[in-house]
Amino acid sequence: xxxxxxxxxxxxxxxxxxxxxxxxxxxxxxxxxxxxxxxxxxxxxxxxxxxxxxxxxxxxxxxxxxxxxxxxxxxxxxxxxxxxxxxxxxxxxxxxxxxxxxxxxxxxxxxxxxxxxxxxxxxxxxxxxxxxxxxxxxxxxxxxxxxxxxxxxxxxxxxxxxxxxxxxxxxxxxxxxxxxxxxxxxxxxxxxxxxxxxxxxxxxxxxxxxxxxxxxxxxxxxxxxxxxxxxxxxxxx
Numbered sequence: 737x738x739x740x741x742x743x744x745x746x747x748x749x750x751x752x753x754x755x756x757x758x759x760x761x762x763x764x765x766x767x768x769x770x771x772x773x774x775x776x777x778x779x780x781x782x783x784x785x786x787x788x789x790x791x792x793x794x795x796x797x798x799x800x801x802x803x804x805x806x807x808x809x810x811x812x813x814x815x816x817x818x819x820x821x822x823x824x825x826x827x828x829x830x831x832x833x834x835x836x837x838x839x840x841x842x843x844x845x846x847x848x849x850x851x852x853x854x855x856x857x858x859x860x861x862x863x864x865x866x867x868x869x870x871x872x873x874x875x876x877x878x879x880x881x882x883x884x885x886x887x888x889x890x891x892x893x894x895x896x897x898x899x900x901x902x903x904x905x906x907x908x909x910x911x912x913x914x915x916x917x918x919x920x921x922x923x924x925x926x927x928x929x930x931x932x933x934x935x936x937x938x939x940x941x942x943x944x945x946x947x948x949x950x951x952x953x954x955x956x957x958x959x960x961x962x963x964x965x966x967x968x969x970x971x972x973x
Contacts, residue, residue, distance in 0.1 A: 783819050783889075787819055790820065790846055791818060791819065791820070794817045794820065794846045795817045797846075798817070798822060798840070799815050801841075801844065802815070805836060809828075809837060812826050812827055812828050813825070813826040814893055814895075816900070818891055818904070818930075819848070819932070821847075821849045821850075821851065822842075822847050822850045823851045823891075823900060823902050823930060824838060824841060824852050824853060825895045826855075827857045827896075828855075828856060831856055837854055838850050838854070853895070853900060855896075860895075860896060867897070867923055868894040868897070869894070870923070871894045871924060872892050872894045872899075875894075875918050875921055876892055879892075879917060884910060885917075889903045889904045890903035894924075896925075897923055897924060899921075899924050899926070899927045900928045901915065901918060901927065901930065901931055902931065903930075903931050903932070904931070904932050904934050905931050905934065911929070914931065925966055926966050926969060927968045927969065928969045
């Protein structure tokens with residue numbers, strides 16, 4: 737998600753901070769949040785204290801390398817990192833910039849995988865950025881309030897109505913719930929899942945079938961009285 741003006745970003749800060757490392761949140765903010773949340777916040781994450789520190793370093797390295805290669809990357813590409821897996825989102829004007837961003841990220845120490853979701857398109861408007869920021873904040877809030885979801889294990893980024901979720905689920909049921917919550921938020925056009933199942937969890941990761949328009953959602957849905965707003969795309973990890 738492209739950077740928002742200070743006023744808009746500040747208004748959404750409280751809602752967008754609690755869920756991990758990525759999106760528009762800087763490294764310094766993540767460090768301060770971990771300190772404020774204490775051991776409970778860190779212990780609640782599957783990646784642990786060392787994993788979080790490694791991801792902070794990778795994010796810092798990737799962003800610095802992108803900035804060095806082309807200052808335009810600072811405003812056009814968002815870097816999200818979870819357990820060494822790097823998700824790149826945003827808008828760039830040329831195919832060369834898109835390929836360069838993925839190549840640079842893949843060369844950084846500690847990177848296990850690069851998920852390139854950068855699109856070749858004009859930059860978003862301030863209004864588009866604000867809508868994306870609201871969607872991200874709304875999803876994060878709903879995940880935090882859901883007792884079946886360990887929300888600290890997920891990072892959300894939204895680009896032009898497409899929601900990208902990266903993180904670690906304790907089981908298939910939790911994975912399904914997270915993507916279902918996201919797809920019901922107004923304004924979401926699609927949900928792209930890069931959620932991994934933690935070791936020892938059932939191995940099958942399959943796309944959750946979309947409910948046809950006008951059909952009644954399954955009882956397990958968090959919003960059983962309405963059809964889902966967006967389809968789910970599960971990326972093979």
